[in-house]
Amino acid sequence: MTDNRTGGEPGDLGAYLDAALALADLPLEAGLRPRVLMHLHTALEMGRLVLDFELPDEAEPAPVYRP
Template identity: 45%
Template sequence: MTADPLDAYMDAVAKALALPVDDAWRPAVKANLEVSLRLARLVDEFPLPDEIEPASVFAA
């Protein structure tokens, strides 16, 4: 078992999707996941009041 949760996640997702990930690409994939998770954390931690309404959807 790998010590880093992102390594374990990459292994599990690659197996679930039957997607081979070359060892040479693993550092780049991991860096991308780290950035994505950091950005998702910023969105998740942004406080929104309970009375906020979703934006309207406009179609042309």
């Protein structure tokens, strides 16, 4: 995976960004593309940290808060 902070687009994030922008019919200035890709990459890495964290079998979800 190429690090987008060095100017390259990691994996399919560039294609994902293009598809999302087209779907939402949103413009994106070319100069802002590297920043958006950096934030998408950060979100992807945060998600990987959560998904890679193994829970013991006895772990249970927190109860739902009901006021």
